[in-house]
Amino acid sequence: MPTMTMIEALRDAMDVMLGKDPNVIIFGEDVGYFGGVFRCTSGLQAKYGEERVFDTPINESAIVGLAVGMAAQGMKPCVEIQFADYVYPAYDQITQEAARIRHRSNEQFTCPLVIRMPTGGGIFGGQTHSQSPEALFTHVAGLKVVIPSTPYDAKGLLISAIEDPDPIVFLEPKRLYNGPFYGNHSGSSVGWSSHPAGNVPEGHYSIEIGKAVVRRPGTDITILAYGTMVFVAEAAVRATEIDAEIIDLRSLLPLDLEAIEASVRKTGRCLVVHEATRTSGFGAEVIAEIQQTCFWHLKAPILRVTGWDTPYPLAQEWDYFPSPERIARAITKTMEEA
Structure with a gap:
């Protein structure tokens, strides 16, 4: 069983699902050619082409709005909000459209949409790159909210999220992308865990949400x-x-x-x-x-x-x-x- 960091495990999950299901698409700011600000999507555009993995303008509301429309028509978008702090312009689309579409359409439509967001602090990103907004989404009926802590869980839960028929807010702790990272109470000493990677099975597997x-x-x-x-x-x-x-x-x-x-x-x-x-x-x-x-x-x-x-x-x-x-x-x- 190979070892992977959380970044590698997330990328592997998207790779598996892009290869398995032609309806899966990946898009967001800088996720295509650049591979994402944290490189979670690195190499996926080169492998699957610009129609399956593509960049968008800096417009979170449009990213999620486009994804909701695609999901309602049978696609399975997995979109990235570059930092969870940037999601607020898209909050209306998530809570008023994505979360409600199954019920307001009397189940004529579903919204198989995944919204990936790096969350939390610890990378010295300041006020606009470090927030933890999970409670804003757990209050919204119609959404599911997932937050993994290990590479194994990250891959299995992301695969389950992409296969789920309803919208999922998928929060990824930035401090865990390359291994647990924390300091002492005074902040004078910080360091990476000695075990940044975890055993992650190859191919498709899922973890129940x-x-x-x-x-x-x-x-x-x-x-x-x-x-x-x-x-x-x-x-x-x-x-x-x-x-x-x-x-x-x-x-x-x-x-x-x-x-x-x-x-x-x-x-x-x-x-x-x-x-x-x-x-x-x-x-x-x-x-x-x-x-x-x-x-x-x-x-x-x-x-x-x-x-x-x-x-x-x-x-x-x-x-x-x-x-x-x-x-x-x-x-x-x-x-x-x-």
Whole structure:
């Protein structure tokens, strides 16, 4: 089984689907000749031609609007928004058109559309290249929202997304493109993981959307995370002597409530971690669900470790991120509760 970075795994997924299904097309800003700003589509235009993989003007609303029309007519567009921060001009097309077309047409039309977006910070990109807007999409009925954390999941989930008949917002953590990348609490030390690549099967395989995975089994506390925060949570647990169970949600909408509830009922304690700002972040929805279904199993209040409620602070971005130290303190606090 070959090893791949997440970038290579995403490219391989698109390569597989372009070769498998003539209705699959790739387009977006600089994704053709240049191969994308992160090189996720490198070489695909040369292999499949300019009619299957092509560049667009800098117009996110037009990119998604064109994709919605193509999807309604039977194509399977997989489009790239260069950074998640750039998606806002296309928000109307995503939420008012793509998400609603199946229902407003009484299922005469579907919208098999994938919108890929690099998300999150950690590449020193500043305020307009570092946002985590997942909660804006999980609030929209008719969409699915996926965020992988490993190369294996990235390929399998992207293939499933392209094959899905409904629109999917596919968020790709930039800090994981070439391996987990995080620093200490003070920001004075950052570095790449020693294992930037993962084993990824060749050819076609898929991972069911809506299914979480246990990254680390444990009995003392459940830690719910997704994307980059899965690895930061693992680093935090290694710094403690607590037997924590780490669940990688992978899919935010639909959410694997069954897996979450089973873990929380077993451990009786829960911590939710995400990079996005705290207020109205996706963690609040997860906590509400746990409170409703697992209240009598809880031994302590559910805590959150998140980004700050501020515009993205470039000068303090490594303090803004949930760090292993912040997560470890939250784990300890939860375990100390009666």
